[in-house]
Amino acid sequence: MNLQFAAEGADATRALGARLANALRMSAAAMAMPMLVTLSGDLGAGKTTFVAGLLEALGHVGPVRSPTYTLIEPYRVDDRDLYHCDLYRLRHPDELDDLGLRDLRRPGSLLLVEWPERAEGRLGAPDMAIEFEYAGDTARALVFEARSPAGSDVLAHLSAAS
Ligand SMILES: Nc1ncnc2c1ncn2[C@@H]1O[C@H](COP(=O)(O)OP(=O)(O)OP(=O)(O)O)[C@@H](O)[C@H]1O
Numbered sequence: 362m363n364l365q366f367a368a369e370g371a372d373a374t375r376a377l378g379a380r381l382a383n384a385l386r387m388s389a390a391a392m393a394m395p396m397l398v399t400l401s402g403d404l405g406a407g408k409t410t411f412v413a414g415l416l417e418a419l420g421h422v423g424p425v426r427s428p429t430y431t432l433i434e435p436y437r438v439d440d441r442d443l444y445h446c447d448l449y450r451l452r453h454p455d456e457l458d459d460l461g462l463r464d465l466r467r468p469g470s471l472l473l474v475e476w477p478e479r480a481e482g483r484l485g486a487p488d489m490a491i492e493f494e495y496a497g498d499t500a501r502a503l504v505f506e507a508r509s510p511a512g513s514d515v516l517a518h519l520s521a522a523s
């Protein structure tokens with residue numbers, strides 16, 4: 362199952378992030394298990410912008426910076442642990458062990474990973490994969506694909522709230 366959206370401008374991408382936040386909130390399945398969401402697309406395609414919109418909708422106040430060097434940034438929002446990862450600078454998939462991502466996978470926790478390809482399959486199967494594609498200077502196409510039953514539940518909430 363997948364859903365596609367057009368985002369004209371950064372605010373539209375932020376709004377889609379907020380929409381995913383609401384869908385996650387409404388999904389009992391997503392509250393009951395750790396959710397892994399991968400964000401794929403070229404540099405500047407809007408992945409961090411999307412995460413900022415999602416975090417803001419969950420109540421985060423303040424800037425959302427790309428964890429370019431730390432690779433991971435933890436947040437506590439809406440009674441859940443959220444981890445924003447950017448693996449662009451991962452030198453080797455073995456480094457993932459040092460990040461301890463596996464320990465972060467608790468019920469209700471949310472792991473958002475930019476550049477998941479750098480992990481070369483070591484992240485495990487995502488619940489949802491989001492693709493960001495350039496469709497012009499300020500236009501992007503976002504494709505949400507559910508990859509697990511929990512991901513499908515979230516996607517169903519996402520499509521219901523239009
Ligand atoms: N429709 C759009 N959606 C998202 N960002 C847009 C859009 N139009 C223009 N932009 C601009 O593109 C840039 C997107 O940057 P962002 O950091 O979100 O990309 P990214 O995919 O996380 O890149 P990286 O791979 O370097 O982490 C921002 O400067 C933003 O203002």
Ligand SMILES: [Mg+2]
Nearest residue numbers: 408409427475
């Ligand atoms: Mg980014």
